[in-house]
Amino acid sequence: MLTSTNPVNGAKSWLAQARKLGRCAGRRASVLVGKLRPRQAGQFSGDPTFDAISLLSDVDNCQAGLLDFGKETDAEFTELARGLSELSTRFNSIREQAESLDNLLHQRDKENILATAYTVYKSSVDLVHSSMGIAISEQQQMGQVELALTHACRVRETFTRNNLLLRIITMSIRMEASRVDPENQSIFLNVAAAIAEIDGKIEKTTAAAFGRIEQVIEEARHEREALHGLEQSLQGRAQQSIDKLQQELADYKTSLIPCAELSCKVGELFAQTGPITLQIITSLQYQDIVRQQLEHVAAGFEDISKHLGGLDQSCESTSKPELGFIHHAACVQQAHLASSRTDIEKAGAEVSKGIGDLLAIGGQLIENFTEMEKAAQAAFGRSRISELFKHEIHQLTLIADQSEKANSKISRLVERIDEVVRVFSHEISSHEFEVKIVSLNAQIAAARMSAANALNKLAEESSLASAANAAATADLTGELQSCLGKLQGIKNDADEFMRIVTREKSELETNAARVSAQLAGLGSQIGDRSSAVRREFTSVHQAQNELLGRLRFGELIETSYEPAALICEKLRKATRTFALPEDLSKEGQRKLAAHQSRYTLERENELHANALGNQARPATGSFAGMSAGDIDLFDSVTPVTLPEAPPSAAEEFPPQSASPIPLPPTTTQPPAAKEDLGDGIELF
Amino acid sequence: MQTNPQTTTAPATAKTVLVVDDFASVRFYHANLLRQAGYSSLDARDGSEAFEKLRQQRVDLILLDMIMPKMSGEEFIRRLRNMPEFVRIPLLVITSESIGDKIRQFAGEGPLGFALKPVVPSTLLEAVRKLLA
Numbered sequence: 001m002l003t004s005t006n007p008v009n010g011a012k013s014w015l016a017q018a019r020k021l022g023r024c025a026g027r028r029a030s031v032l033v034g035k036l037r038p039r040q041a042g043q044f045s046g047d048p049t050f051d052a053i054s055l056l057s058d059v060d061n062c063q064a065g066l067l068d069f070g071k072e073t074d075a076e077f078t079e080l081a082r083g084l085s086e087l088s089t090r091f092n093s094i095r096e097q098a099e100s101l102d103n104l105l106h107q108r109d110k111e112n113i114l115a116t117a118y119t120v121y122k123s124s125v126d127l128v129h130s131s132m133g134i135a136i137s138e139q140q141q142m143g144q145v146e147l148a149l150t151h152a153c154r155v156r157e158t159f160t161r162n163n164l165l166l167r168i169i170t171m172s173i174r175m176e177a178s179r180v181d182p183e184n185q186s187i188f189l190n191v192a193a194a195i196a197e198i199d200g201k202i203e204k205t206t207a208a209a210f211g212r213i214e215q216v217i218e219e220a221r222h223e224r225e226a227l228h229g230l231e232q233s234l235q236g237r238a239q240q241s242i243d244k245l246q247q248e249l250a251d252y253k254t255s256l257i258p259c260a261e262l263s264c265k266v267g268e269l270f271a272q273t274g275p276i277t278l279q280i281i282t283s284l285q286y287q288d289i290v291r292q293q294l295e296h297v298a299a300g301f302e303d304i305s306k307h308l309g310g311l312d313q314s315c316e317s318t319s320k321p322e323l324g325f326i327h328h329a330a331c332v333q334q335a336h337l338a339s340s341r342t343d344i345e346k347a348g349a350e351v352s353k354g355i356g357d358l359l360a361i362g363g364q365l366i367e368n369f370t371e372m373e374k375a376a377q378a379a380f381g382r383s384r385i386s387e388l389f390k391h392e393i394h395q396l397t398l399i400a401d402q403s404e405k406a407n408s409k410i411s412r413l414v415e416r417i418d419e420v421v422r423v424f425s426h427e428i429s430s431h432e433f434e435v436k437i438v439s440l441n442a443q444i445a446a447a448r449m450s451a452a453n454a455l456n457k458l459a460e461e462s463s464l465a466s467a468a469n470a471a472a473t474a475d476l477t478g479e480l481q482s483c484l485g486k487l488q489g490i491k492n493d494a495d496e497f498m499r500i501v502t503r504e505k506s507e508l509e510t511n512a513a514r515v516s517a518q519l520a521g522l523g524s525q526i527g528d529r530s531s532a533v534r535r536e537f538t539s540v541h542q543a544q545n546e547l548l549g550r551l552r553f554g555e556l557i558e559t560s561y562e563p564a565a566l567i568c569e570k571l572r573k574a575t576r577t578f579a580l581p582e583d584l585s586k587e588g589q590r591k592l593a594a595h596q597s598r599y600t601l602e603r604e605n606e607l608h609a610n611a612l613g614n615q616a617r618p619a620t621g622s623f624a625g626m627s628a629g630d631i632d633l634f635d636s637v638t639p640v641t642l643p644e645a646p647p648s649a650a651e652e653f654p655p656q657s658a659s660p661i662p663l664p665p666t667t668t669q670p671p672a673a674k675e676d677l678g679d680g681i682e683l684f
Numbered sequence: 685m686q687t688n689p690q691t692t693t694a695p696a697t698a699k700t701v702l703v704v705d706d707f708a709s710v711r712f713y714h715a716n717l718l719r720q721a722g723y724s725s726l727d728a729r730d731g732s733e734a735f736e737k738l739r740q741q742r743v744d745l746i747l748l749d750m751i752m753p754k755m756s757g758e759e760f761i762r763r764l765r766n767m768p769e770f771v772r773i774p775l776l777v778i779t780s781e782s783i784g785d786k787i788r789q790f791a792g793e794g795p796l797g798f799a800l801k802p803v804v805p806s807t808l809l810e811a812v813r814k815l816l817a
Contacts, residue, residue, distance in 0.1 A: 122751050123707065125780040129802035130709035137717055137805050238802065246781070493716055500709045 051574035062564040063301040069560035070291035077287040090537045102263045128238045152479040158472040159206040165465045166199040176454045191442040241392040255379035262372035280354035286347035293340040324583030327575035334568035373530040393512035407494040435466035703727040704734040705749040731755025765792035774815040
């Protein structure tokens, strides 16, 4: 309807309407001509509307392809994540096994086998030390007792002299008897006979007693020498056993040195797995980001598709703005496709390379671990260590047995000396008493006789001899008692020592048996556990290699991105005459701005990076610290800052800040909680 | 196990030796030998018990084992030599292996002697006599 109140304005309005109608008619004609003109595939007819509409079905196909790409790569990346998790679990097993070996090497193992073995060795040395020391000490004390007994035997001369004296007195009394009256002779002869009889008893008793003492001395000397010989022999053997054990333990340590070196290498390799695993986890997360990007691109394609579908509905009011929107929207999608392709290619390459690197490290780990295990088995599995340990410790405990033997000898000596003391203190004392009685009776008889001075004198002499014997007996008894006391002291000490050493010997033998069994079992234990770990790792290694071999995401990129990018390019070229900003209606600008703001992902990336940074842990692993095994793929957050989003690849669509398209202000969104990494972004 | 106190008695003027060893039979042997030689002796099962004894009674010499539970011989020596009141107490270290050079590195300047187990009584007493001279 062409109506106007102002003629000038009315003319302008009419002119504009005419131009519009003309242009529309021209376009229609072009479409018609284009449709009629035969064209090669990919060539444009020259009518932007027609050319754009002709791409409609391709746009729809690409939209579906992009959504499929997200699903299919998701499946592959999930499988990779599972594989990585499995790999980490196996690394963990190797690490635990290697740590267990390392602990054994550095005596940090639970049972502390090597340290216990050394303690048992040390205890055996202590046992030898104390047993031999006590034995030598006892021998020395026994020697002193022997000396004392020998010294005591010198009293025997006194007894001999007194016996001789009594014999002379007896003879003198008999001689005197011949001089006295016949009726008194019998008194003299009776006294002489009584003294002679007692003298005989004394002589017999002292001979027996001193004979026993000499026998005891001889026996003690003999036993002491035998003990000394035994002690010397045992000392020699003990020293040999100690040397053997010491050498064996030293060899043990030496044979474990290669294990320790390999353990360090294993530790270094584990340290390398940490950062690689973290990088893989980070890269794996990009699949999810890219999937969302592609969903948004697909949404953009849907918009384009709708616009293309509506192009021929009304050319009166929408043809120019719609084509302008399609041009700019195609540019936006093209830029985002290029950006996300860079992301997914980089992520895919990093994941593949990372897992490949982990597998390579795993191979080296297994190699080093196997060597370590062999060295440990060789060290622990030496057939003689366990048996030798048990045998030598047993030999050493025999040293303690000599204390028992020495103790029994001392006990016997104590009994013998006690018997000698009893003889002297009872029998000789009784004989002395008899001599005194006889002497007294003789003196009484002499007092009754007129000429018995001689008898009186002789009776006095015999009484003196008896007193001398009594004194000698007292001395001897005293000395013997002293020896007995010493021997009793030695025996008490020996008993006390025996009590201690028997318990220690028993503990030592029990510990030696336990350590020997542990040492004997170590080799096979290590072998069994390591074989299982190696078998499991080999299986995972193979599975991961196969997974890497069948990865298709490279192919998926080609089949999804290429057609989509090509369609964008075609749409852009087909509508290049509508590239100016004024070709966009306000509605078109609004829609396009929504497309752009939807695709930036800056906020998500920022939140993602912050979340990772907040929970970051040191990236370098170590054998004692963190390693791949510490990383729980599905629970923890990795300490890696994401790479910045790649720059837009759009050649005709400058970055947002420089965009000629007026964009509505971005709605300020409330800060997300720390765990919220943005819609659809999730950490493993 | 403590050795029998009766075995540790000696004349009042006798020098007192503290025997520190975790092995009861070794403590018994050393105490017994020292008593026979006229010394008075105390004993302790480890380093911490030894310090208790040192605080209770004057000690002229310490006979020390190196490998003991709770407080090792090395730790005992380090602490002992850092205490001014005990820094000059002579130490006779009786070990199962030759580690004299290692011990010298941390034993400070106090009188120090070594004996390698098993050590015979005469050698042990000679070492004690020299350190107490």
